Amino acid sequence: MSRVVEITDLKVYHRTPHGPLRAVDGVTLHVDSGETLGLVGESGCGKSTLARCIVGINRPSQGTIALGGQGLGSGRADRLSRARAVQMVFQDPSGSLNPRLRVGRIIAEPLIVHRLGSTAQRQVRVEDIAAQVGLTSHHLDRFPHELSGGQRQRVSIARALALEPGLLVCDEAVSALDVSVQAQVLNLLLDVQDRLKVALLFISHDLSVVRYVAHRIAVMYLGRIVEVGPADAVWKRRAHPYTRALTNAIPDEQVRRDNIELLEGDVPSPINPPSGCPFRTRCPFARARCAEEVPQLRDRGGGLSVACHFAEEIEQGRTAEATDWPAAVGASPNASLTSA
Ligand code: SF4
Structure with missing residues (x-):
C-alpha cells in the first residue's frame, strides 16, 4: 500500500x-x-x-x-x-x-x-x-x-x-x-x-x-496526536484517557456500562499549554510525572500507539483516579485552564 x-x-x-x-x-x-x-x-x-x-x-x-x-x-x-x-x-x-x-x-x-x-x-x-x-x-x-x-x-x-x-x-x-x-x-x-x-x-x-x-483513527488534543490506530482498537480499548472521555458523549450501552469518565473543563489555551502532558489539567489519572514529562506516542500492540505515561494501567483498569496529583504538581488541577 x-x-x-x-x-x-x-x-x-x-x-x-x-x-x-x-x-x-x-x-x-x-x-x-x-x-x-x-x-x-x-x-x-x-x-x-x-x-x-x-x-x-x-x-x-x-x-x-x-x-x-x-x-x-x-x-x-x-x-x-x-x-x-x-x-x-x-x-x-x-x-x-x-x-x-x-x-x-x-x-x-x-x-x-x-x-x-x-x-x-x-x-x-x-x-x-x-x-x-x-x-x-x-x-x-x-x-x-x-x-x-x-x-x-x-x-x-x-x-x-x-x-x-x-x-x-x-x-x-x-x-x-x-x-x-x-x-x-x-x-x-x-x-x-x-x-x-x-x-x-x-x-x-x-x-x-x-x-x-x-479504517484508522487519530485522536488529537491541543495540537498533538494522543492516540492513533485501527478504528476498532481505538474504540474498544480506549487506552488514552482523552479517548475515553470523548466516548462518554456517545449514547452507547457498552460505554455507559463501562462508566467512562466525564470530560470536564475547557481545552487549555494553546498559547499557554500545561507543562508535561497537554491533557493533565483535565485528566482524572494525572500524577506528578504527568506535569514533568511530555508523553510520546508509544506502541501498545495491535497497531495502536498511545501518548500516555500510564496507558498500560489505564487500559487494564488497574489505575484508580489519582488523588495525589494536585499536591504533587503543586497547583490546582484547573489552575492553567483558560478558554481556547
Ligand atoms: S500522561 Fe498523565 S495526564 Fe496525560 S493522559 Fe496519561 S495519565 Fe493523563
Whole structure:
C-alpha cells in the first residue's frame, strides 16, 4: 500500500502578543492509498489547521508534508501538483460554492483552471461525476441556493473529485447537515471511496461518526496526536484517557456500562499549554510525572500507539483516579485552564 500523504513533525505556530499560539505541535501522521483516516478532537484542537496545511491553504512553521511521495513547495507548479493530489470538502457547502455559478460550471471549474479537456469532454466528465454523487442533469442547471444542504454538499464532493485526487480531505463535511442527510452523505463518501479508491482524511469532533467511516483513527488534543490506530482498537480499548472521555458523549450501552469518565473543563489555551502532558489539567489519572514529562506516542500492540505515561494501567483498569496529583504538581488541577 502506498502513502498518499506523509506528515512529519509538523508544527504550525502563530505569533500573538502573548507568545506563540501552537495550533499544531509536532504531528507525524500518514494516510495510505484507499484508506480512511479519521481525525477526531474537540473544536480548536488543531484538526482544521492541519487539514489546511495538507491542501496548501496554511503554511507550516516546521516539518514536512509529502504528497504521493513528493514534498511540495509553494511555487505555481507545486500548487497545481498539490491540487491534483489532494482536494478538500468544507463544512459549509453554502460558503464554499460560488452563488453566481450554476452547479455544472462549479463542478467543471477545476478542469477549466487546469486546462483539462475540451469543452465537450469537460461536459461529459461533469455529467459522469455528477451521476457518481447522485446528482442529475436537472441539478447541473441550478444555482446552489436552489438546492438542499445535502445536495449542495454533493456538489462540493463532485467538484473535489473532478481532478481525480488521491486524497480527499473532508473537514466536518457532514456536521452542518440534518442527521438523516448526514447518513446519506456519509454513505455517499464510503461508496465513492469504494468505487474510485480515493483515500479520505475524515475530520470530525464526533468519534461515533468517525468510527463509522474510518479504517484508522487519530485522536488529537491541543495540537498533538494522543492516540492513533485501527478504528476498532481505538474504540474498544480506549487506552488514552482523552479517548475515553470523548466516548462518554456517545449514547452507547457498552460505554455507559463501562462508566467512562466525564470530560470536564475547557481545552487549555494553546498559547499557554500545561507543562508535561497537554491533557493533565483535565485528566482524572494525572500524577506528578504527568506535569514533568511530555508523553510520546508509544506502541501498545495491535497497531495502536498511545501518548500516555500510564496507558498500560489505564487500559487494564488497574489505575484508580489519582488523588495525589494536585499536591504533587503543586497547583490546582484547573489552575492553567483558560478558554481556547
Ligand atoms: S500522561 Fe498523565 S495526564 Fe496525560 S493522559 Fe496519561 S495519565 Fe493523563
